[in-house]
Amino acid sequence: MTIYETIVECLNKEFAVEHLFLENESSMHNVPPDSESHFKLVIVSDDFIELTKVKRHKIIYQTLVETMKKIHALSIQAFTTEEFNTNPVILSSPDCSKK
16 A cells, blocks of 8 residues: 555544545655655545644644654645635645755
């Protein structure tokens, strides 16, 4: 199983996911081709209701604790359904491979 697949599986097991977008952004970094080292996650779940952004990130990191040992970076944007439907601002990641 790839790291990508592992992340998706773990998150779907732990949270009632309404929407999940996971992008392998490793190609935007100075890593070998086909690496799985940098990911961008957008996750929507009402499990995040009444949780601060910091707490949302903490529980996602706890869920992925073993997987995080295998990757370098995970960008997280975690929304409730209402937040996502009201203002789904998805931030773009910088291309760090360009000099």
